[in-house]
Amino acid sequence: MLEFPEFIHFPLAEWIDAIMHWVLTNWGVFFDAVGDSILLVLLYIERFLLWMPWFVAVLLVGLLAWRVMRHWLAGVVMAAFLIVIGSFGYWDLSMMTLAIIIAAVIISLAVGIPVGIIMAKNNRVEAIIRPVLDAMQTMPSFVYLIPALMLFGLGKVPAVFATIIYAVPPVIRLTNVGIRQVPQSIVEAAQAFGSNGRQVLFEVQIPLAIPSIMVGINQTTMMALAMVVIASMIGARGLGLEVLLSINRIEVGRGFEAGLSIVLLAIIIDRITHAMAARQEYTISS
Amino acid sequence: MSDKGLATADEVCVEVSGLWKIFGHNPEAILESEETRTAAKETLHEETGCVVAVRDVSFKVNKGELFVIMGLSGSGKSTLIRCVLRLIEPTAGKILINGEDVCGYDNKQLINLRRHSTGMIFQHFGLFPHRSVLDNAAYGLKVRGVAKEKRYEIAREVLNKVGLKGWENYLPSALSGGMQQRVGIARALANDPDILLMDEPFSGLDPLIRRQMQDELIALQSEVHKTILFVTHDLDEALKLGNHVAIMKDGDIIQMGTPEEVITSPINGYVRSFVQDASPTKVVTASSIMEQPNVLLYEWQGPKAAMHLLRTNHLDEVFMVDRAGKLRGLVTLERLIELFRKGEESLAGAVDTDFVTATADAVLEDLFPLAASTGHPIAVVDEDGKFLGEIFDSTIMISLIQGRGEEDTGSTTTRANGKDENL
Numbered sequence: 001m002l003e004f005p006e007f008i009h010f011p012l013a014e015w016i017d018a019i020m021h022w023v024l025t026n027w028g029v030f031f032d033a034v035g036d037s038i039l040l041v042l043l044y045i046e047r048f049l050l051w052m053p054w055f056v057a058v059l060l061v062g063l064l065a066w067r068v069m070r071h072w073l074a075g076v077v078m079a080a081f082l083i084v085i086g087s088f089g090y091w092d093l094s095m096m097t098l099a100i101i102i103a104a105v106i107i108s109l110a111v112g113i114p115v116g117i118i119m120a121k122n123n124r125v126e127a128i129i130r131p132v133l134d135a136m137q138t139m140p141s142f143v144y145l146i147p148a149l150m151l152f153g154l155g156k157v158p159a160v161f162a163t164i165i166y167a168v169p170p171v172i173r174l175t176n177v178g179i180r181q182v183p184q185s186i187v188e189a190a191q192a193f194g195s196n197g198r199q200v201l202f203e204v205q206i207p208l209a210i211p212s213i214m215v216g217i218n219q220t221t222m223m224a225l226a227m228v229v230i231a232s233m234i235g236a237r238g239l240g241l242e243v244l245l246s247i248n249r250i251e252v253g254r255g256f257e258a259g260l261s262i263v264l265l266a267i268i269i270d271r272i273t274h275a276m277a278a279r280q281e282y283t284i285s286s
Numbered sequence: 287m288s289d290k291g292l293a294t295a296d297e298v299c300v301e302v303s304g305l306w307k308i309f310g311h312n313p314e315a316i317l318e319s320e321e322t323r324t325a326a327k328e329t330l331h332e333e334t335g336c337v338v339a340v341r342d343v344s345f346k347v348n349k350g351e352l353f354v355i356m357g358l359s360g361s362g363k364s365t366l367i368r369c370v371l372r373l374i375e376p377t378a379g380k381i382l383i384n385g386e387d388v389c390g391y392d393n394k395q396l397i398n399l400r401r402h403s404t405g406m407i408f409q410h411f412g413l414f415p416h417r418s419v420l421d422n423a424a425y426g427l428k429v430r431g432v433a434k435e436k437r438y439e440i441a442r443e444v445l446n447k448v449g450l451k452g453w454e455n456y457l458p459s460a461l462s463g464g465m466q467q468r469v470g471i472a473r474a475l476a477n478d479p480d481i482l483l484m485d486e487p488f489s490g491l492d493p494l495i496r497r498q499m500q501d502e503l504i505a506l507q508s509e510v511h512k513t514i515l516f517v518t519h520d521l522d523e524a525l526k527l528g529n530h531v532a533i534m535k536d537g538d539i540i541q542m543g544t545p546e547e548v549i550t551s552p553i554n555g556y557v558r559s560f561v562q563d564a565s566p567t568k569v570v571t572a573s574s575i576m577e578q579p580n581v582l583l584y585e586w587q588g589p590k591a592a593m594h595l596l597r598t599n600h601l602d603e604v605f606m607v608d609r610a611g612k613l614r615g616l617v618t619l620e621r622l623i624e625l626f627r628k629g630e631e632s633l634a635g636a637v638d639t640d641f642v643t644a645t646a647d648a649v650l651e652d653l654f655p656l657a658a659s660t661g662h663p664i665a666v667v668d669e670d671g672k673f674l675g676e677i678f679d680s681t682i683m684i685s686l687i688q689g690r691g692e693e694d695t696g697s698t699t700t701r702a703n704g705k706d707e708n709l
């Protein structure tokens with residue numbers, strides 16, 4: 001009597017399964033192709049990062065940080081962070097993690113920037129995409145593992161896929177905002193001198209939206225980094241898996257090292273991309 | 287003041303007829319009935335939610351003239367000037383540029399028009415903040431597909447012309463307002479268009495810079511002879527620059543004419559309320575107040591005839607012209623009497639050349655010092671020295687008083703403050 005009546009049964013699970021089945025039988029080829037391209041991008045990056053001698057990587061990160069942050073100390077600190085990660089014995093794992101992040105970010109940008117542009121150009125498209133982005137942002141990140149798992153099974157590809165889905169909203173949003181924020185008077189001036197739509201976009205709107213897009217890239221990268229840890233649950237090897245394993249085995253010290261490595265990696269990536277975004281801002285407004 | 291550069295008259299360059307622009311939903315409904323076509327702007331806004339920005343406007347701009355559209359903020363000037371380039375799509379009406387119907391243009395033709403025939407200058411400059419001054423000036427050429435070397439060469443030339451040599455590599459934000467607008471002007475000139483559209487180009491500038499830019503525009507215009515459509519809310523500016531002035535109110539053009547016509551016979555209280563701010567000394571010209579003398583002396587006439595002429599007309603002095611109508615001198619009664627005493631036969635001895643002349647487009651302001659420097663009437667002559675008429679001290683005074691008198695009868699409509707309306 002007090003239990004929930006069994007006859008009120010909503011067969012959502014069956015429906016979802018049916019839909020997935022339908023998708024996989026009819027769109028299987030498509031998702032195979034998507035998976036293969038993701039894997040291709042990922043493998044190239046991973047192979048390169050693992051091939052690169054550690055001191056070259058340290059040097060490159062140091063130089064880049066010094067150039068974009070305009071301070072030699074920043075370069076030294078970032079390089080030192082990388083050495084700390086290596087000293088924990090996590091060089092290869094962190095490079096694998098980095099590879100997933102880079103692959104996910106590249107694909108996110110390749111998809112997100114054009115979508116953001118279309119969204120900025122068309123109010124109806126914006127009206128459709130905006131609520132979707134809002135919904136995506138409110139969902140807990142591990143929810144994205146489910147469709148990834150269903151479409152691609154276990155492994156690296158679904159990890160990258162889930163990371164992309166989680167990380168793509170900021171770059172779409174900020175590309176859209178950046179383009180819409182370009183003053184109408186400037187767009188009008190471009191039109192008055194006979195620019196066609198393409199010229200208005202590439203000569204005026206995108207260049208002026210760059211600072212905003214750079215902020216989007218920074219945020220997307222950080223979200224990719226956050227997701228990559230969670231994505232290790234569905235088979236991405238890397239620092240995330242290391243944290244997961246040490247939690248399972250209650251190895252506090254190991255978990256701490258892996259966790260710290262992730263934090264250091266995050267700081268390096270964040271500071272560098274943030275400084276790049278800030279520099280764009282500076283060039284345009286000065 | 288003298289040369290507004292009206293080069294080739296009477297060749298129509300821009301012709302607008304029956305132009306409407308209504309913002310809002312279903313604007314065509316308003317055009318359908320006579321009642322709504324003539325209803326007041328506020329009423330229509332309340333009843334339909336539509337804003338009538340431009341209402342049934344027609345005008346013609348001749349080639350090489352500077353046509354001013356003047357009105358208070360919100361009167362529809364910006365909308366009107368944008369409709370000409372279809373930056374804003376007109377609701378109804380016809381726009382002919384060099385005889386071609388712009389409203390019938392497809393996208394490609396329209397872009398072509400904007401690339402080759404027109405150039406626009408904006409109140410807030412509309413410069414590209416991420417491009418150097420040079421790249422800004424070269425933008426129109428770039429869009430057109432002109433090669434880099436060539437477009438930079440042309441851009442340097444026009445920047446030079448507007449006095450920005452040495453600033454090519456700066457970003458616009460490094461420049462003062464006046465200089466930024468020079469970049470705006472350079473950008474428009476680089477395309478070498480026939481037609482310049484200027485939407486309150488000097489309104490955002492300090493008064494001193496504004497005046498300087500106006501003077502430079504006049505100088506530039508006398509050199510390049512573009513057809514210019516110039517929007518302003520400043521009457522002084524309109525009168526100073528315009529060959530013709532159209533006054534807008536609530537989307538309508540309520541009066542159109544030369545600056546002089548507008549100021550000497552304002553069509554209604556609204557225009558008068560503008561005009562009372564303008565000093566007649568700056569607009570009333572010699573040709574409008576000069577008189578055709580009742581008598582003229584001809585070179586070949588003798589002293590006796592001259593004496594007779596003066597006596598019968600009760601005059602003290604008379605201008606003398608030659609066969610071609612050219613002014614030869616002034617013959618005064620005093621000199622004639624002396625001539626008679628000496629018993630000379632020729633009139634030559636009585637001709638006084640100590641008088642002043644003015645050109646037909648000299649304004650009252652220029653005439654004051656002339657009148658003060660002589661005891662005789664001022665002779666008005668054309669460039670060839672041909673005699674056109676004469677102006678007496680008293681006429682100058684009267685035209686001044688008339689200007690003031692009309693002010694006092696000014697109506698109660700909103701008074702135009704003229705300057706700084708949109709700032």
Ligand SMILES: Nc1ncnc2c1ncn2[C@@H]1O[C@H](COP(=O)(O)OP(=O)(O)O)[C@@H](O)[C@H]1O
Binds near residue numbers: 338357366
């Ligand atoms: N995009 C628009 N949508 C609705 N109303 C507009 C729009 N642009 C201008 N208006 C209205 O049209 C009228 C004329 O504006 P505008 O042409 O900018 O005047 P002006 O340039 O003389 O100050 C104003 O009442 C203004 O509020």
Ligand SMILES: [Mg+2]
Binds near residue numbers: 363
């Ligand atoms: Mg305006």
